[in-house]
Amino acid sequence: ELLTREGEIEIAKRIEEGIREVMGAIAHFPGTVDHILSEYTRVTTEGGRLSDVLSGYIDPDDGIAPPAAEVPPPVDPKAVKADDETEDDDAEASSDDEDEVESGPDPIVAAQRFGAVSDQMEITRKALKKHGRSNKQAIAELVALAELFMPIKLVPKQFEGLVERVRSALERLRAQERAIMQLCVRDARMPRADFLRQFPGNEVDESWTDALAKGKAKYAEAIGRLQPDIIRCQQKLIALQTETGLTIAEIKDINRRMSIGEAKARRA
Incomplete structure (x- = not known):
């Protein structure tokens, strides 16, 4: 038509x-x-x-x-x-x-x-x-x-370059979050529901695993053993915050709003 x-x-x-x-x-x-x-x-x-x-x-x-x-x-x-x-x-x-x-x-x-x-x-x-x-x-x-x-x-070259700059920060963030989830859920056998409930807000809190390792959950000992690896991932998130001047939540929010605009343009 x-x-x-x-x-x-x-x-x-x-x-x-x-x-x-x-x-x-x-x-x-x-x-x-x-x-x-x-x-x-x-x-x-x-x-x-x-x-x-x-x-x-x-x-x-x-x-x-x-x-x-x-x-x-x-x-x-x-x-x-x-x-x-x-x-x-x-x-x-x-x-x-x-x-x-x-x-x-x-x-x-x-x-x-x-x-x-x-x-x-x-x-x-x-x-x-x-x-x-x-x-x-x-x-x-x-x-x-x-x-x-x-x-x-x-122009497209400039626009796409800025979008990629913002999206790249989110991709780096997501990569470390996935790594931490794999360590906790796959390797330490922490229930996924527990991880999704406890991890948000603690992304850069290096003491987060202390309480988990000292707890009475079945996965406590494994978390303690994997704690150095988890903290290394958290330190990469801290470095990302320092590099961008944004908190983890702010990086996610900017990307969320950017994605909404992109979706609106695509649906037109």
Whole structure:
């Protein structure tokens, strides 16, 4: 069945909404916004193309990123007069320049957008340093940062790179959790239900196995024997927390919200 124009627009809106949610989640992962800001600085200072970083914007009022060329740059009357005087000589060169402008995002709009993100990033960084991520003010600044970051429609290479950065942290986390579960459930014969009830919240508590090893459960002795291996896995989780600046729960939450956005875009 062929889609109507209205149907196509509605699908595009749902896809864009999903992408916005992914970007909003990604913004909470340390280093992602900084990376895109550095990419923007690189292309604007080293003669690169903005289209290597972004393709447009996804604003909530329409849900669809308009072509960047629809936003014309401000016109300087004096420059127009000068151009008129040399129009015949420069017609071909001017045409080439216009094609180049229309092939990517408007640099003035991009400067405004990225400038706002950069300013909010500094405010957020200071709030996090002073109060920590769980503080209400820091959370509010993170939300404000996400609101500015999420409308930026990154090109696939940049977008997928950020998604992979966030997903990689979760994969490393899950690998250690699986290893700990295998040690407890498969090797120590701890009932799976017991593990699933007791382990959450104790992922990086190296004293967690002490109580298990000293308990009266049938698996206590085996847990004691496997304790060094379990703690080694926990230490890798601690290292991951240090590396990302996030708690285990925060890494999971960011990935959960990112996955919701991805699913919404796929279902469109």
